[in-house]
Amino acid sequence: MGAYALRRLLWVPVTVILTSMIVFLLVRFIPGNVIDVIQAQMAAQNGGTIDRAAIIKLLGLNVPVYVQYAHWVTGIVLHGNLGTSLISSQPITPMLLQRIPLTFELGFLGILVGFIISIPIGIYAAMRQDTIQDRVLRSIIILLISVPNFLVAYIFLYYASVIWHWIPQLEFIPFFTNPLGNLGMMIIPAIFLGTQQTGGYMRMMRTMMLETLRQDYIRTAWAKGLSERVVVLRHAMKNALIPVVEMVGGGIPILIGGAVLIENIFNLAGTGRLMFDAINQRDYPVISAITLIMSVIVILGNLVMDLTYGWLDPRIHYQ
């Protein structure tokens, strides 16, 4: 376990550095770009043109790309400074720090909802494989993920506001001020976010359950005369659950992508929303910063998942 953990840990800095490079290049290699946009903006605001050289100097674009990258990275690592927004001229770090908790909470609730829905259904479908219940449940779950969740959210909001005269809470209630109010606000977006993943979880749970139920130790449990409930819940489920948990880690990037849409629809002030606005306004420092932070979160999340997986599954110890 020690060697595995160490090896796994060592890859993290490498991946983070590579990610930062790719994120940086992704946003920097833009044809046309920043200066034209700013020029257009200035023209719209002041009705005057702007000195291109001055802008280039201000944004630090007059140095070669790798120097820009070095500036950016040292800024982050040494000062915790992720840059300044082009549009609002505000430093990015406080902005992000304010919004990340919301996206975190949304994602966490989303995963929770997904789990609550998919795991029991997956287990039951595996227990009754190929029967009518299995097929019906599978169809329902796949129907859930086939209909685009942002579409359902959109329609839901429309009908809820028109027919039931209900709108989502407009002013955000932080969690510590009023936990119940906060949860009441977040649960509906979380449901829409979570249903996106239920299909994958349920399928994986069912597959793993099917595989586990064919194992010898389960056969022993049956032979001992244990009831179905005990065999499934006490013996099979825990072993089948491990790969599903690993899958959650893999689903985090998709969850973040979904959060962009959901936060947009429900008007939640989270990182997804900030990202969308930034992309619309071509606010490149913000785009780079958020992408980097999200990628680092994903990498760390994967690390935690892998280590938990290694800890839970004794077979990994012997690698």
Next chain:
Amino acid sequence: MNIKPAVVSSNKQTEEKRQSFLFTLFKRMIMEKPLGTFGLTVIVIFFTAGVFSKFIMPFPIKLVDLFNVRQPPSSKYLLGTDELGRDVLSRLIYGARVSLEVGFGAMTIATIISILIGATSGFLGKTIDMITQRFVDVWMSIPPFIILLIIMSIIPHNLFTMIMVIGITVGIGGARLIRSAVIRIKSEVYVSALDAIGCSKTRALFRHILPNIMPAIIIFFTLGVGGAIMQEAGLDMLGFGLPPGTPSWGIMLFSVWGIWAAFAISLTIYGINMFGDSLRDLLDPRLSGGVGHYSITAKKMKRLKEKLVKSI
């Protein structure tokens, strides 16, 4: 005394081998997986609608009828008209073509890229594998939708660029799947035999490894089409997809009578998912009963065993 040979039905086995892989697959799909067959039918219907759209469309997609804007379904305009008076049904049929083009096109590119990266990296092993996997990991760490948004905010919006962008993004992520399939096969005896007889790496990859990871590739492809269509719809919603006015289902979702497009998208993705799911059930070697050259279905196995017991 008649001593019957222990292997009762080697003839039956060879007989089954002679039936083509596709045929057995198809037969099993229809017999055992009604939902999968339903999914396949849906896909085929929409596919044909897309291919023959020019002949099926009652009205041209760009024909504007400003006297009949936002009409409900009528005998003339079977599904109603949109905000410019264009027939929704015709646009829906053409939209099948556009959406399926995006889906299949993107997944073709994705599959090619995944195989190139994943199979080579998994097969050639050690250093190349390690380095390539780092880059794939990095790519997968960045949320794919965000990559799509960023890239689509830079490049011009048309069908070709969308297919390329979605294809490349999904492809690099899928490399990991293909790689794990290749690694699973690498422990087989025939792979070491390939090296022993001096088979070149390229030949080994394309003639031997690839056909044996076909199940994984097929599942990746089929399930990915649904995802690609949904990504396209999501991009359209945010305004980063196809240019507005294109009769793509994703764009039609948010105009008048978008409910038909919603229905079409949901049905298609549902069919694709059901089909892909049933395909995975049939092809996944880990679950009981795979379909392949050397496999026997569960029912046949039972019959074989009964015959064996009877003959003893």
